[in-house]
Amino acid sequence: MEGPQTAYVETIITTLEDLANGTYLKRAADIDPRSRVHYKALAADVRGSPKLTETVFLEGLGEFLARRTAETNGGQPVIDVTGLPKILTAHVMLICLVGGYQVHAFELRNKVNHARPELSLYFALPAGGFDYPALTRDPAVLTSIRQLVHVRRVMWTTAALSTIGVICFASLLLVDTNNPVLAAVGLTANVIGIAGGVLQALTTRTGR
Template identity: 60%
Template sequence: MSAALIFVCSNDVGPYLNALAYLSDKHNISDFKFVFVTGAMIEGPQTSFVETIVLALEDLASGTYEKRCVEIDARTAGQYATLAANLKSNSRSTEVVSLDELPDLLAKQVAETGRAKLFVDVTGLPKILMARVLLVCLVGGFHVYAFELRHRVDREFPERSLYFAMPPGAFDYPPLARDLAVHNSVRQLINVRRVLWITAMVSLVGVVCFATLLLIDSSNTVLAVVGLAANIIGIASGALQALATRSGP
């Protein structure tokens, strides 16, 4: 059975309602876990916020949203009610982890569901935190997604920006590895100085080894040329890696 990790940081229930509805409708997911990241220098809601999400789903099932009566057909109301019931019945629906503990959480979830059946949703995260979570997930080989509206939320009629009310093409749910803005944010998290420092150390070791080879057999021209070429390639590759990290694609 597929499962989804829903990362929480925003206090706006709309993004979570859309992610939950989409994953439930298109991928038949009923196993949701809300992940609250600590130590990220960005303050988010408490775990009790899940109750707010459930309450919003129950309100939609009864025909209200943000304290307003809204028109919802019986089928959609039933889907909202089912989502709310699934979340309420799950006693392990929340996880509080630090970024350092995130790989362990992902490994634990994979052991339960399998890597191919796990959706990591970061719809409710700000860009910089989204990039940090994405970086951890990319290293672990996980796909990360976010529900993206192709228009601004209608503040007068916010229910029109909910998944079940939108026409096809009004939203997207892409893997974020292809998102340029997030990709650039990930690059900013990579320490270019560390890359340069490692390159310098490797190059220094190479130079020492090269000098040692010359002392041992200074008359061997082929050996000298090969050693020199290896050092040049090593230094150049390190510099190119640092430049690529800084400039992006």
């Protein structure tokens, strides 16, 4: 959540209860008895479990997920962004990528049946009527992650080697100007540091 609104929780529960009673979007719906039982059970589970309706502010999402992971003895939570606004989805995706969490979204394979929208709901869908992809495993996302990690690794390597080179050069000047070991280490570190900087620039420019 980007704000303290919690009306969506009651909306979900009320909708599930309506479905259990054979109505959807404030009108009678053709819902089979088996599905009604499922919707009734879901509504009861959500209403009776405070943790399922806990409001989490966006800036605290990382800590919340880490806490939930610890509570499940290392089990990884699955984050569902179905229906979130695009900007909020992007924020959640970035937080989850950093934390190593899976992000999923429910996708219908066919368009919504506007005449009978209840037939596009989960329990009414035929086998293979929907997809539930892991967005963080999407090829485009994975490519972006590899680029980010590669650039970050080059930056840290360049900084570390440059620091070593500066220390060795300073030691050479202050301690022993004729020490061949310090000279060799300093020269090597500086050369690698410069090469790393060039590679970093090319990587950033080409996106590889």
